[in-house]
Amino acid sequence: MVKIFIGDYVSFDHEKQSNEILPLLECLIYAITPGRPLDYFLKNILANGFGPTGGDPGWSISWIEEPSDALYPDDWQNFMNSHAGASGCFEAWTYQKISMLDPCYAYYDRHTLISEVQAALENIKLRHPDRSHEVDKIIKELCS
Template sequence: MTVRHWSGYVSIDCECDGNNIEPLLWCLRFLIVDHLPLDYWLSRIFPAIEKRYAGGDPGWEITNVQLDTGDALCDSMGRAIYRVWIDESISYLESGVGFYEEAIVKHHVRRTLENFRAMHPAYSIEIDALVLKYGIYYHAE
């Protein structure tokens, strides 16, 4: 595993995170921050059993999407899917949209929370509670 710092509390594993993960990582820079309660944005995207939305400046949003499977907020396999959008003119990233399974989103949220914990150990109890509350576990590679 080759994890390196990306930005804010976000890190990337270049060997296994795949392509087009940057829109999600960009959003996580604003989702997990030290000037807001950790649950501020997380409560707006989890759980994915109903329509959820988080977003703001500078040009980012995460929402679970309704696919062509009727009214379900999941794919044909029963997995929740999130649509991530970033303003390409602000981020300077090539791709401004990404679609990710809930497990992938939770994997990267968890990694970001663990990076946050390393810098702010006083939040350990709150982070543990959020992991349990929202089922924010690492995705099995």
């Protein structure tokens, strides 16, 4: 396993993950930072009705249930077609001129999002043991 850290806490394992995960990881760099409560953005992403959230320097994660709400409706529909029975999915978008990703967006099921959030939180816990209680609480409340 070769983990490449993107930002301080988000990691990418090129042996296990495809580049399709990169828009989500780019968003999580900004959504999970130790300079504020770790659930500052996660509460809107994973609770509160899956509200959209995002910020500077140009990122967003939104729960999308209708193609008209998606930034890229055709790609949203393709994702939904490959995930029969799903009521919606998460759309991760980054500002391409900053992220340099192409494409700069992708769609994800809840399991994928939760898995990447948990991985980033566990990395924070390893580097900041004093925040273990906060990380464990977030995982229990938002990632279960």
